[in-house]
Amino acid sequence: xxxxxxxxxxxxxxxxxxxxxxxxxxxxxxxxxxxxxxxxxxxxxxxxxxxxxxxxxxxxxxxxxxxxxxxxxxxxxxxxxxxxxxxxxxxxxxxxxxxxxxxxxxxxxxxxxxxxxxxxxxxxxxxxxxxxxxxxxxxxxxxxxxxxxxxxxxxxxxxxxxxxxxxxxxxxxxxxxxxxxxxxxxxxxxxxxxxxxxxxxxxxxxxxxxxxxxxxxxxxxxxxxxxxxxxxxxxxxxxxxxxxxxxxxxxxxxxxxxxxxxxxxxxxxxxxxxxxxxxxxxxxxxxxxxxxxxxxxxxxxxxxxxxxxxxxxxxxxxxxxxxxxxxxxxxxxxxxxxxxxxxxxxxxxxxxxxxxxxxxxxxxxxxxxxxxxxxxxxxxxxxxxxxxxxxxxxxxxxxxxxxxxxxxxxxxxxxxxxxxxxxxxxxxxxxxxxxxxxxxxxxxxxxxxxxxxxxxxxxxxxxxxxxxxxxxxxxxxxxxxxxxxxxxxxxxxxxxxxxxxxxxxxxxxxxxxxxxxxxxxxxxxxxxxxxxxxxxxxxxxxxxx
Numbered sequence: 001x002x003x004x005x006x007x008x009x010x011x012x013x014x015x016x017x018x019x020x021x022x023x024x025x026x027x028x029x030x031x032x033x034x035x036x037x038x039x040x041x042x043x044x045x046x047x048x049x050x051x052x053x054x055x056x057x058x059x060x061x062x063x064x065x066x067x068x069x070x071x072x073x074x075x076x077x078x079x080x081x082x083x084x085x086x087x088x089x090x091x092x093x094x095x096x097x098x099x100x101x102x103x104x105x106x107x108x109x110x111x112x113x114x115x116x117x118x119x120x121x122x123x124x125x126x127x128x129x130x131x132x133x134x135x136x137x138x139x140x141x142x143x144x145x146x147x148x149x150x151x152x153x154x155x156x157x158x159x160x161x162x163x164x165x166x167x168x169x170x171x172x173x174x175x176x177x178x179x180x181x182x183x184x185x186x187x188x189x190x191x192x193x194x195x196x197x198x199x200x201x202x203x204x205x206x207x208x209x210x211x212x213x214x215x216x217x218x219x220x221x222x223x224x225x226x227x228x229x230x231x232x233x234x235x236x237x238x239x240x241x242x243x244x245x246x247x248x249x250x251x252x253x254x255x256x257x258x259x260x261x262x263x264x265x266x267x268x269x270x271x272x273x274x275x276x277x278x279x280x281x282x283x284x285x286x287x288x289x290x291x292x293x294x295x296x297x298x299x300x301x302x303x304x305x306x307x308x309x310x311x312x313x314x315x316x317x318x319x320x321x322x323x324x325x326x327x328x329x330x331x332x333x334x335x336x337x338x339x340x341x342x343x344x345x346x347x348x349x350x351x352x353x354x355x356x357x358x359x360x361x362x363x364x365x366x367x368x369x370x371x372x373x374x375x376x377x378x379x380x381x382x383x384x385x386x387x388x389x390x391x392x393x394x395x396x397x398x399x400x401x402x403x404x405x406x407x408x409x410x411x412x413x414x415x416x417x418x419x420x421x422x423x424x425x426x427x428x429x430x431x432x433x434x435x436x437x438x439x440x441x442x443x444x445x446x447x448x449x450x451x452x453x454x455x456x457x458x459x460x461x462x463x464x465x466x467x468x469x470x471x472x473x474x475x476x477x478x479x480x481x482x483x484x485x486x487x488x489x490x491x492x493x494x495x496x497x498x499x500x501x502x503x504x505x506x507x508x509x510x511x512x513x514x515x516x517x518x519x520x521x522x523x524x525x526x527x528x529x530x531x532x533x534x535x536x537x538x539x540x541x542x543x544x545x
Contacts, residue, residue, distance in 0.1 A: 001023065001024065001025055001026055001060075001061045001062075001180075001181070001209060002023070002024040002047060002058070002059070002060045002061075002064075002181045002209055002211070003021075003022065003023040003024065003058070003059050003060075004020055004021055004022050004023075004046075004047070004056060004057070004058050004059075005021050005056055005057045005058075005059070006019045006020070006021055006055065006056040006057070007019070007020045007021070007043075007046060007053045007055070007056035007057075007058070008020070008053065008054045008055045008056055009039060009042055009043070009046070009053055009054045010054055015233050016038065016039030016042060016043075016233070017039055017043065017230060017233055017234055017235060018233045018234060019056070019234075020043075020056070020234055020235050021056075022228060022235050022237060024181070024209045024211055024228075025209055026180070026181075026207065026208050026209050027207060027208075027209070028209055028210070028225045028226055029203060029204075029206075029209075029210040029212070029223050029224050029225050029226070030209070030210065030211045030212070030224065030225075030226045030227065030228045030237075031212055031213075031214065031220040031223070031224040031226070031227045031228065031241075031242055031245075032044065032211055032212065032213045032228050032230065033213075033220070033227055033228070033229050033230065033242065033245070033477065034229060034230035034231055035231075035309060035476050035477075035478060036446075036448050036476040038230045038231065039230060040185075040213050040230055041185055041213065043230060043235075044183055044185050044211065044213060046058060047060075047183055047211065048064065048066040048183050050066070060180075060181060061180065061181075062179070062180025062181065062208070063087075063177070063178075063179045063180050063181075064179055064180070064181050064182075064183065065086060065174040065175060065176075065177070065179030065181070065182045065183070066174055066182075066183045067170060067171055067174040067183065067184045067185055067186075067187055068170050068173070068174070069170075069185065071158065071166035071167065071169070071170055074158045074169075074170075075157065075158050075159040076157055076158075076159065077157065077158055078154075078155055078156065078157060078158075079144065079149065079153060079154050079155070079156060079157070079158055079161070079169055080137060080140055080141065080144070080154040080155060082158055082169050082170070082172075082173055083140040083143060083144060083169065083172045083173050083176050084136055084137070084140055084176065085173060086172075086173040086174060086175070086176030086177050086179075087131060087136070087176060087177030089127065089131055090127070090128060090131035090132075090133050090136060090177065093124045093127040093128050093131070093133070094124075094128060094133060094136075096120075096124055097121065097124045097125070097128070100117065100120065100121060100124075101121075104117065131177070136176075136177075139176065140154075140172065140176055141154055143172040143175055143176060144168075144169065144172050146195075146198045146202070147168040147169075147171060147172055147191070147195050147198065147199070148165070148168060148191075148192065148194070148195045148359060148360065149161075149165060149168055149169060149172070164189075164190030164191075164360055165190075165360070167189060167190045167191075168190070168191065168195065171184075171187055171199075174187075175202065179208065180208045180209070181208050181209045181210075181211075182203075182206065182208060182209070182210045182211070182212075183211050183212075184210070184211070184212040184213070184214075185212075185213045186213055186214060186215070187199060187212060187214065188214055188216045188219055188499070189473075190360070191360075191499065192358070192359040192360040192499055193357055193359075193499050193501060194359055195359075195360075196216070196219060196499060196501075199219075200219060200222045200223055203223050204222075204223060210223075211228070212224070215472070215475060215476055215477050215480060216499075216500060216501075216502075217242055217243075217477055217480065217481070217500075217502045218500065218501040218502040218505075220241060220242040221241040221242050221243055222241075224240075224241050224242065225239070225240075225241075226238065226239055226240070227240070227241070227242055227244070227245035229245060229249065236249075242477075263296050263297075266296055267293055267296050267297060270289045270292055270293045270296070271293060273285075273286070273289050274286050274289050274290055274293070309432055309478065310478040310479070310481065310482050311430060311431045311432045311452060311455075311478075311479050311482050312430040312431070312482065313430075313431070313455055313459070313479075313482045313483050313485075313486040314459065314486055314489075315391075315458060315459060315462075315463075315466065315486055315487070315490045315492065316459075316462050317389075317462055317463070317464040317491060317492045318389065318462035318463075318464070319387060319389075319464065320350065320387070320464055320491070320492070321350055321385060321386065321387050321388045321389070321464040321465060321492070321493065322350065322385040322386030322387055322388070323349065323350050323385075324347065324348070324349060324350070324385045325348055325349075325350055325384065325385040325388045325464070325465050325493050326346070326347075326348040326371070326382075326383070326384055326385060326388070326465070326493070326495075327346070327347050327348070327381075327382075327383040327385070328344060328345060328346040328347075328371060328380070328381070328382055328383075329345060329380055329381040329382075329383070330343050330344070330345060330379065330380040330381070331343070331344040331345070331370060331377055331379075331380035331381070331382065332344070332377065332378045332379045332380050333366065333367075333370055333375070333377050333378050334378060338363075340363040340366050340367060340370070341363070341367060341370070341518070341519055342518060343380075344367075344380070344519055346512075348493060348495070349493075350492075350493055351491065351492070351493060351509075352493050352494075352509055352510055353487065353488075353490075353493070353494045353496075353507050353508050353509045353510070354494065354495045354496070354508065354509070354510045354511070354512060355496060355497075355498065355503075355504045355507070355508035355510070355511045355512070356368070356495065356496065356497045356512050356514065357497075357498075357499075357504065357511060357512070357513055357514070357527070358513055358514035358515060359515075362514045362515065362516065363514060364469075364497045364514055365395055365469055365497065367514065367519075368467060368469055368495070368497060370382070371467070371495070372390070372392060372467060387464070388464065388465055389461075389462075389463045389464050389465065390463055390465045390466075390467060391457075391458040391461050391463030391465065391466050391467070392466075392467045392468075393454050393455075393458065393466075393467070393468045393469060393471050394469050395469040395470045395473070395497070397450050397451070397454060400454060400457075401442050401445075401450060401453065401454065402442065403442055403443035403445075404441065404442055404443055405441045405443065406441065406442055407438065407439045407440060407441060407442070408428075408433070408437070408438045408439070408440055408441075408442055408445060408449070408453050409424070409428070409438035409439060411442055411453070412424065412427075412428075412438075412453065412456055412457060412460065415457055415460060415461065416460060419460065424460075425438070427456055427459060427460065428456065431452040431453075431455060431456050431459075432452065433449070433452070437449070446474070447473070447474030448474045448475055448476065448479070450474065451471070451473065451474050451475055451479075452475075452479070455471075455483070463492065464492040464493065465492060465493045465494070465495075466487075466490065466492065466493070466494040466495070466496070467494075467495050467496070468494065468495075468496040468497070468498075469496075469497045470497055470498060470499070471483060471496060471498065472498060472500045472503065480500065480502075480503070483503075484500075484502065484503045484506050484507060485506075487503070487506075487507045488506050488507050494507070504527065505524075508524065509524075511523075511524055511527050513527075
């Protein structure tokens with residue numbers, strides 16, 4: 001169990017949250033939601049006691065598991081050891097035992113331990129046994145494999161892995177050792193769909209308290225029993241999943257606004273009576289009405305302004321493409337012994353919305369770049385059809401937006417062919433760039449601002465084919481909902497890579513699955529039910545904790 005008492009935090013005069021007292025109970029899984037900048041990560045770090053609150057206290061019963069963000073701290077450690085560090089008591093005992101035996105073997109090979117060393121070794125063995133240390137490596141290996149880290153790499157240093165895989169290792173560290181409470185800040189970042197399903201099943205079977213921040217709506221709905229919503233400078237607990245919270249919150253806000261409106265109308269009538277008869281002979285009635293005005297004003301709810309904002313995203317075609325905007329014929333590409341595609345054929349019809357799915361590292365981004373003819377193919381043909389106008393968003397945003405002193409406004413203006421300054425400002429406004437935000441240098445833009453700037457470019461260009469590689473990265477839930485809706489009503493053609501299953505469900509009319517065995521088209525029903533994930537071995541149900 002984890003609880004806070006009167007926690008408050010401000011930055012630069014801006015209140016993030018004020019006097020928050022909340023309890024996270026064992027057996028419950030809480031989604032910590034709120035817009036970008038609301039203070040979710042700050043609140044999570046305070047819960048983990050990695051950051052001091054402005055005021056208030058945090059209390060935790062039992063051991064805490066926390067998903068760290070800085071994997072650079074562990075680059076020189078073996079991958080399996082990083083996971084074992086998740087149980088500090090066990091790890092320190094194992095490390096001392098290892099060092100004791102290695103030191104003794106170096107100084108006195110073949111000589112027995114001294115009595116003092118033998119006694120200490122016995123104490124360490126007792127600690128390791130109490131912490132289930134003799135099963136620890138098997139448990140750590142199972143966590144790593146469930147998250148897509150193959151056993152062959154477990155003894156290698158963390159530095160051999162790419163950023164996304166390093167995040168998986170830190171996630172395994174947080175999950176290791178059966179912590180009583182789990183704090184997970186964006187655990188699905190850099191995870192493929194199979195690993196996300198594994199994590200969902202793990203958390204549903206978990207017996208302790210879970211507090212998780214995620215911008216994956218499907219993940220929150222699958223995992224959460226409750227939502228802790230950070231808005232109006234406080235945290236309000238809602239029973240149910242994310243979709244339940246959205247409905248309940250909207251109803252509660254509407255109800256409060258209607259009640260306040262009714263009270264305001266009543267106060268206005270009472271004040272009108274007071275003004276009319278203040279100087280007359282009805283002094284007692286006037287005094288009574290004045291007291292009633294004060295009571296009604298006190299009874300009104302102070303409705304603080306919500307932090308939640310949704311960008312307005314719409315993709316409009318300048319003109320439609322031909323009926324067959326793209327044909328891929330016998331496409332082949334390999335890197336050394338890694339095959340991306342072999343004799344791959346694809347015919348795309350106008351209006352198709354094609355989701356490209358598969359585990360991390362299988363080559364989804366490379367396939368997009370082959371189709372866009374930005375990567376050289378070994379053989380085969382790519383034919384773009386009549387009147388095709390392509391809008392592309394890469395996964396690596398630096399490919400299009402160089403981090404420099406050039407302002408966001410000037411960068412976007414360089415792609416402008418038809419609009420004027422007033423309409424450009426309106427476009428920035430629809431995408432939640434406020435006041436002087438468009439004048440920011442691109443080098444200081446946040447991840448969310450960078451993605452919204454790329455979306456502005458696509459909206460400005462009015463393409464009839466969208467090619468999007470992980471477009472939801474860095475977006476909050478409201479922005480992802482807006483993007484999903486925009487793609488679902490887009491009249492053009494779209495090919496997109498995403499790990500957001502809600503986007504696949506809502507948008508995709510066709511699904512291409514990439515595996516180590518090749519590329520195939522699957523029925524949406526198979527994707528929704530998850531059969532293809534289990535069949536291809538990227539989903540293994542974890543044991544209950």
